[in-house]
Amino acid sequence: MRALFDAPFAWWLAADWPLALAAVLAFHLALYLVGGSVASWMTFRLFPALDIGHVIDNQPLKPKQIRTELRNGLMTCAVLAAVSLAYRPLAHGIWPETLWQAAWQLGAFVLFNNVYAYGTHRLLHHPWLMRFHSVHHWSVRVTPWSGYSVHPLEAAVIGGTFVGFMALVPVGVGTIALLHMMGIVFTSCIHCNHELMPMHADDHWLKRLVSDPKFHQLHHERSRVNYGFTSPWLDRLLNTLGR
Numbered sequence: 451m452r453a454l455f456d457a458p459f460a461w462w463l464a465a466d467w468p469l470a471l472a473a474v475l476a477f478h479l480a481l482y483l484v485g486g487s488v489a490s491w492m493t494f495r496l497f498p499a500l501d502i503g504h505v506i507d508n509q510p511l512k513p514k515q516i517r518t519e520l521r522n523g524l525m526t527c528a529v530l531a532a533v534s535l536a537y538r539p540l541a542h543g544i545w546p547e548t549l550w551q552a553a554w555q556l557g558a559f560v561l562f563n564n565v566y567a568y569g570t571h572r573l574l575h576h577p578w579l580m581r582f583h584s585v586h587h588w589s590v591r592v593t594p595w596s597g598y599s600v601h602p603l604e605a606a607v608i609g610g611t612f613v614g615f616m617a618l619v620p621v622g623v624g625t626i627a628l629l630h631m632m633g634i635v636f637t638s639c640i641h642c643n644h645e646l647m648p649m650h651a652d653d654h655w656l657k658r659l660v661s662d663p664k665f666h667q668l669h670h671e672r673s674r675v676n677y678g679f680t681s682p683w684l685d686r687l688l689n690t691l692g693r
């Protein structure tokens with residue numbers, strides 16, 4: 451059974467670079483299109499039908515907003531695929547050897563990703579770099595497709611998360627693929643513009659621990675608050691938290 455999961459990754463690690471690039475591009479495109487479609491269906495169809503939560507920002511979308519976000523998102527997939535080739539030589543095998551190792555790698559990634567995402571996001575708000583980051587901020591009322599709607603330079607910075615992490619922590623390529631999957635789900639979720647827990651106050655322990663759509667929508671509205679990606683803890687620590 452394990453050999454079945456190992457085979458595509460073992461092939462990819464050994465493949466010539468044009469084939470490896472084509473395969474990883476297909477992987478990123480599939481993740482992006484499936485993840486964004488499912489999140490859109492939930493946001494625009496399922497939640498309203500079941501009367502779950504409510505829309506956060508009601509302003510109309512910009513003309514051709516979703517088309518523009520999709521175009522940028524497809525470019526982001528291409529950049530992420532190219533960056534994947536850069537971290538291929540850094541892979542330590544495919545999967546963790548033990549459950550303990552898996553838990554340790556996941557914890558280390560969550561910590562690294564929080565610090566890296568907050569730091570690079572604040573840098574991107576520097577006046578010299580904001581012209582690149584403004585591609586992402588063009589979406590004020592966000593949609594699940596807004597997450598990957600970034601300038602190619604910012605896409606390379608996002609891909610750099612995995613290069614930086616793999617340079618510091620020995621980790622397998624299967625684990626990195628799973629982290630990519632979790633990343634696209636989370637990115638689509640925090641850009642869904644739907645308050646999923648309206649019954650809970652903003653200081654509820656879950657909202658203090660994990661970023662939610664309202665937290666990130668506020669970043670798109672006010673720009674200088676809520677730089678964190680998966681958690682608001684660095685915003686709380688560094689006084690950039692907005693609610």
Ligand SMILES: [Zn+2]
Nearest residue numbers: 586597641666
């Ligand atoms: Zn965003």
Ligand SMILES: [Zn+2]
Nearest residue numbers: 571575583669
């Ligand atoms: Zn920003």
